[in-house]
Amino acid sequence: MKVSFVLNGRNISYEIAPGEYLADTLRANHILSVKKACDEAACGACTVLLDGRPILSCSFLSARVEGRSVTTVEAVQDEVSEISDFFSDEGADQCGFCNTGLALTILALRNELKNPTDEEIKHFVVGNLCRCTGYQAQFKAIKRYLEAHK
Amino acid sequence: MKTKVVNHKTPSVHGKGIMMGRPSFTDDLAEPNSLIVKILRSPHAFARIKSIDVSKAKALTGVELVLTHHDVPRKSFTRAGQGYPEPSPHDKFILDEYVRYVGDEVACVAAINESIANQALKLIEVEYEILEPVLDFETAFEHKSIIHPEDGINEMFPIGFEPKKNVAASYHMHVGDVEATLAKCDVVIDETFYTQAQAHAMLEPHTANARLDYLNRLVIYTATQTPYHVRRIISQTLDLPISKIRVIKPRVGGGFGGKQALHGEFFVSLVTLKTKKPAKIIFSRQEVFESSYTRHPMRIRMRLGANKDGTLKAIDCYSLSDTGAYGEHALTVFMITGSKVLPLYNKVDAVRFGGRVVYTNHVSAGAYRGYGAIQGNFALESAIDVLAKKLNIDPLELRRKNMMGEGETSPIFSIMGEGTEGTAMDMDTCKLGYCLDRGAELIGWKDKYPFVQVGPHKVRSVGMAIAMQGSGIPYIDMAAATIKLNDDGFYNLTVGATEIGQGSDTVITQIVAEALMTTVDKVIIYSSDTDLTPFDVGAYASSTTYVSGNAALKAALKMKKMLIEEAAQYLNAKPEEVMFDGKEFRTEDKRLTLADMANKLYYNENQHQLSATESFVGHKSPPPFMAGYVEIELDTETGEYDILHYVSVVDCGVTINPMLAKGQVEGGIVQGLGMACFEDVKYSGRGKLNSNSFLYYKIPSMLDVKKLTTEFAESYEESGPYGAKSVGEIGIDTPPAAIANAVANATGVRINKLPVTPEKIFQGLNKK
Numbered sequence: 001m002k003v004s005f006v007l008n009g010r011n012i013s014y015e016i017a018p019g020e021y022l023a024d025t026l027r028a029n030h031i032l033s034v035k036k037a038c039d040e041a042a043c044g045a046c047t048v049l050l051d052g053r054p055i056l057s058c059s060f061l062s063a064r065v066e067g068r069s070v071t072t073v074e075a076v077q078d079e080v081s082e083i084s085d086f087f088s089d090e091g092a093d094q095c096g097f098c099n100t101g102l103a104l105t106i107l108a109l110r111n112e113l114k115n116p117t118d119e120e121i122k123h124f125v126v127g128n129l130c131r132c133t134g135y136q137a138q139f140k141a142i143k144r145y146l147e148a149h150k
Numbered sequence: 151m152k153t154k155v156v157n158h159k160t161p162s163v164h165g166k167g168i169m170m171g172r173p174s175f176t177d178d179l180a181e182p183n184s185l186i187v188k189i190l191r192s193p194h195a196f197a198r199i200k201s202i203d204v205s206k207a208k209a210l211t212g213v214e215l216v217l218t219h220h221d222v223p224r225k226s227f228t229r230a231g232q233g234y235p236e237p238s239p240h241d242k243f244i245l246d247e248y249v250r251y252v253g254d255e256v257a258c259v260a261a262i263n264e265s266i267a268n269q270a271l272k273l274i275e276v277e278y279e280i281l282e283p284v285l286d287f288e289t290a291f292e293h294k295s296i297i298h299p300e301d302g303i304n305e306m307f308p309i310g311f312e313p314k315k316n317v318a319a320s321y322h323m324h325v326g327d328v329e330a331t332l333a334k335c336d337v338v339i340d341e342t343f344y345t346q347a348q349a350h351a352m353l354e355p356h357t358a359n360a361r362l363d364y365l366n367r368l369v370i371y372t373a374t375q376t377p378y379h380v381r382r383i384i385s386q387t388l389d390l391p392i393s394k395i396r397v398i399k400p401r402v403g404g405g406f407g408g409k410q411a412l413h414g415e416f417f418v419s420l421v422t423l424k425t426k427k428p429a430k431i432i433f434s435r436q437e438v439f440e441s442s443y444t445r446h447p448m449r450i451r452m453r454l455g456a457n458k459d460g461t462l463k464a465i466d467c468y469s470l471s472d473t474g475a476y477g478e479h480a481l482t483v484f485m486i487t488g489s490k491v492l493p494l495y496n497k498v499d500a501v502r503f504g505g506r507v508v509y510t511n512h513v514s515a516g517a518y519r520g521y522g523a524i525q526g527n528f529a530l531e532s533a534i535d536v537l538a539k540k541l542n543i544d545p546l547e548l549r550r551k552n553m554m555g556e557g558e559t560s561p562i563f564s565i566m567g568e569g570t571e572g573t574a575m576d577m578d579t580c581k582l583g584y585c586l587d588r589g590a591e592l593i594g595w596k597d598k599y600p601f602v603q604v605g606p607h608k609v610r611s612v613g614m615a616i617a618m619q620g621s622g623i624p625y626i627d628m629a630a631a632t633i634k635l636n637d638d639g640f641y642n643l644t645v646g647a648t649e650i651g652q653g654s655d656t657v658i659t660q661i662v663a664e665a666l667m668t669t670v671d672k673v674i675i676y677s678s679d680t681d682l683t684p685f686d687v688g689a690y691a692s693s694t695t696y697v698s699g700n701a702a703l704k705a706a707l708k709m710k711k712m713l714i715e716e717a718a719q720y721l722n723a724k725p726e727e728v729m730f731d732g733k734e735f736r737t738e739d740k741r742l743t744l745a746d747m748a749n750k751l752y753y754n755e756n757q758h759q760l761s762a763t764e765s766f767v768g769h770k771s772p773p774p775f776m777a778g779y780v781e782i783e784l785d786t787e788t789g790e791y792d793i794l795h796y797v798s799v800v801d802c803g804v805t806i807n808p809m810l811a812k813g814q815v816e817g818g819i820v821q822g823l824g825m826a827c828f829e830d831v832k833y834s835g836r837g838k839l840n841s842n843s844f845l846y847y848k849i850p851s852m853l854d855v856k857k858l859t860t861e862f863a864e865s866y867e868e869s870g871p872y873g874a875k876s877v878g879e880i881g882i883d884t885p886p887a888a889i890a891n892a893v894a895n896a897t898g899v900r901i902n903k904l905p906v907t908p909e910k911i912f913q914g915l916n917k918k
Contacts, residue, residue: 017265024264032178033171035403037353038435042844045353073171084169091809093165094817095651097353097403100171122852129844131351131404132651134816135852137809 005065007031008075014062022048022057022065026072033073033100044128047101048072054108056127073100079107083145090141094132102128106142110149121146155664156806156872163656163670164401164649174401176373180359181428185214187417188267188431190257190274191441192249195283195511195837196295199247199256199276206273207259212266214425216274217258219245222420226303227387229411230478230516231376231688233626235306237569239318239477241298244387244416249278250297250475251513252838253440260421260429283511285837287472288449290316290508297475297509309481309569310506318477319507321485325561326500331464335455339537342451343529344903345886347444347472347831348824349841350518351849354403355438358414359430360422368419369396373403375410375648376688377678383412384419399678402650406821407517408443409650410690411478439842443516444831446483446507447472450529454536460543462495462552467529469505474514480507481569483515483522489572490619490773491526493560495534495552501562511837517690520882523619524822528904531615531887535894544599545891546590549616554775556580568691573624575770579875581801581863582616585777589614589799592859593779600895607787610794613892614779617883620771621876622693629698630684630765631705633662635713637752639733639744640672643705646686647698648678652878653810654694658702660806661871665706666713667732684763692876695806697768699871704764712760717747719756772867774802774875778819778884784896789911791893793823794856800880801863804873811877812860818881819858824850825882826889828905 003025004013016025023046026034034057037045041059048057049071073080080103087093102125109116109124116124121142130138168174204216222245228238245255257274261267282295290297298313305311310320332338358372368390374380377397385392402409414431421429433442453466469487473480488503520527538545554560556577564574590596593612601611634642643662649655655675663670677683686698710730717735718725720742729736734743751757777799784791798815805811828848832840841847866873886904894900899914 027177030182032173035175035354036432037355037403038844040435040843040845042435043353073169077170080170081166084166087169088161088165091161091807091813093162093168094653094813095353095402095404096165096168097175097651099165099169103169126851126853129353129849129851131353131406131821131849132817133813134818134820134858135850135855136816136858137813139852 003062003066005067006069008071016062020062022060022062025062026057031072031074035097035100037097044105045098045101047104047128049104049108052108052111054105073103076107086141086145090137092133092137092141098128098130106145110146115150116146153664153872155660155670157804157808159809160656160660160670160807162653162810163659163675168401175354175403176357176359176371176400177430177432179371179400180430181361184359184428184430185260185262185421185425186264186267187421187429188259188271189255189417190259190271192252192254192256194249194278194280195252195285196281197249197278198281199249200279201277202257203275204257207270210266210270210273212262213259213270214262215260215421216270217245217420219247223387223389224302225387227383228478231379231410231412232479232482233568233623234382237309237481238479239303239305239309239311241303242476248300251511253513254475258417260425283837284316285511285833287447287470287508287510290510291506297511316509317506318473318509319481319484321481322504323565324502328464328466328500328502331500332453332455332466335463336458337537337540338453338455339533339540340453341533341536341902342449343532345448345525345528346904347447347515348518348829349439349444349847350406350408352404352406352408355435356409356413356433356442357431358418359428360418361428362422362426367394367396368422369398370415370419371398371400372415373409374399375405375650375690377648377680378646378685379688380412380415381680384415387416388419396681399648405650405689406519407521407690410517411443413442435844436842439847440513440839444513445518446515448487448525450525452529452533454533456537456541458541460541460548460551462498464500465492465495465498466502467492471507472510472512472515473507474510474512476514477507477509478514478516485566485569486522487526489562489566490523491530493562494530494554494616494618496554496558496560497552513839519818519821519879521879524883524886527615527617527883528886532890532902535891536900546586546595550583550586553582553616554580555583568623568626573770579772579801579803579865579867580775581865582775584863585775585799585801586616588861589777589779589797592797593781593795598781604783608783608785609896610781610783611892611896612779612781613888613895614777615884615887615891616777617880618773618775619692619876619880619883620773621696622768622771623691624768624771627687627691627693627697628765628767629686629701630763631702632684632761632763633705633709635709635748635760637748639748640674641666643673643675643702644683645675645677645698645702646683647694648686648689650689652689652814653807654689654698656810657695657806658699661699661702662706664872665703666710692878695874696870696876697766699806699874701764701766703871704766705762708762708764712762716751716760717742720747720750770869772869772875774800774877774880776800776880776884778888780888780892782892782896784893786897786915789908789915791908796858798860798881799863800877801865802877802880803865803867803870803875805862806872806874811862814877815860815881816858818879819885820850820855822882822885825904826886826906828907830905
């Protein structure tokens, strides 16, 4: 079957299997920033934006994005570059496997919540698991990034 | 020593590119048309394959290959990537007629896509003879079920391997007469502890892909901590000349020991060799949980004897370790439970350590950050608090009186090594005293110990533990580095050292930039490609900063000498007359920039390549030390508790990269807190792992971490590069004991079995 949607600002049409998940469709079409880590919507690594809101693409049927707009890190390079500067400055980079998904969650957080409290920030990104950093440096980087955009 | 790059804030050299989604991880670099490799896994904890029929699977359109134990070389090996000959028994076959845990490999399928590969797995018909599994490691020794009854398995050197008794390895040592010393002590405590099979839960699942290049060589991309061991083990098991194999380690998404072994590499290699087509395997998260590695669960009996004045006289530690179905890292993890724990209290008259590592029908245990030390630390540091209570001495005071000090040693260092004898060494740096005092200050021990009542049934309490680790394996771990000067005066740095997310590429780049008096952007690092980079054993045993860092430093100093000698020729001077500041060479009357010299060297005059290679093997393994303190708030009605604050004060020598060092400690602390508090491993009665997903096996999230304070002691290790020791593992060691001690301080309930859950505390409170 075919699915047509807007991927990173361009209209595209992909041949998919029924029951295929979006993360697999995207990776098969060389959108390699999308990472698969848990296969069951439990870790956040596969986060992409669907009409601007974060979804977990490893468990989201490709057929469901018909006619909608999907954004991955490939399309928001400047914004992610800026986030990464804050991460670098706090020493929040370790393996980085979760960072592309986390960056998109941070962009969604920035758009959705104005002046979030520390707890609101943590609750927004709690679904993006990281086994490397212990989260402190990540949290500080996110907070500083959001403050820079108040 | 004043440095300009080392010990200065330096961002990760790869951070930005990775966050921006540049293809860099193993599966990002797989051939797009790779065959998909899937493994049929055992539904039984222990069985013999009576018959296996793959004809229907093979007949399915799109299936390229099906392999069973009839189709692969029968040659025993160990998947553990460690020194060679390995201290782990050779007890594994690529595929075998026996399956030894739920999730063990039965057959391998390669198909043109994932869906066909999955269908093919379902078409394989297997008839099993179900055998009685050994699911309780305390009954494994001499159990009537023998997990490895087969011929053709062996130890590489004596490790106490007795497969007919389900023993993968055993070890005993003693110094002095423990029983006689204990008999004379005023106070003796005897406690038994249990630690669980923690999962690594690195975010990137195990993955590997293979292809044949135009030289007809096998090229394997793999998410590994040990590319050189992968090349050697693939060569040995597949009878393929090692010169025909290239192993490339791309960006790795976390390892923590879980990738210090071969997992999918055998299968993609076999498929590619047989079909001549590229092939890839990606473990599902369920496979990562069920069919890769865990931490070795242990039972540790700890007896301590002391005099009334708090002088510790004897330590007796007897352990039983569960290596699961295969004996990977069995002996070495076991020995570190003693060798990187017991020297903390080096003034005792007698110390004894011993026990067995047994096989069970659980998923294999293997290397995991802490590598035995975290298990031993939980036991010893809990026991020290029990002893302090019995002696009615402040636990800090008891530690201060008995713990390792600078300039001191322990006889254990020379007795216990990595599966063999160890290496005697003095503690040239040991700031444990400072760490203990500073940590107490930061957590507010004086005002909070043992607890403060903050509500009708809420108390806040503190607990702590001290720890040590190592810095590589002396006389075994070798690392090498090559530095090449390029035109215009920048450098390529190639190292075997294995960046797995811990930041080693950044740290090694800093060391080289410092020695060559340049900046990080002028040193372009490339790591871990067995064709292109020099040898390195890999990322394990807290070795990279110390061992690989020393190799890189030596190579940089050699390059610096070569540069000055070259410049002297161009400047018609003697080398000792040439000054070099990293950018420019000067004599009294002449100047030459590095860029100009490099350009002359390659384009104009006396042309030749400048390149320097050096290597390093440690002659000791200077331990990092730390004190970890935790403050918790506990509800005495329910046993629930929150971690309010974790303080780490660490002596890891000079931090090459203070930010990344802090990240190593904090990441370790939070992983250790997961093990201490809630990461629980649950099996069904038939040996099926129930906690096989992130929904059932909870790892810490951002909400679980309230406040971490991490500081470093001032310390300079002469033998380390720019004074550094290691920092990769030490952070994980203290949380289990610190949490158990804090809970005991809050409630009087002593939890000896990890994780320290509210249920266990609640039950303890109700027993009182």
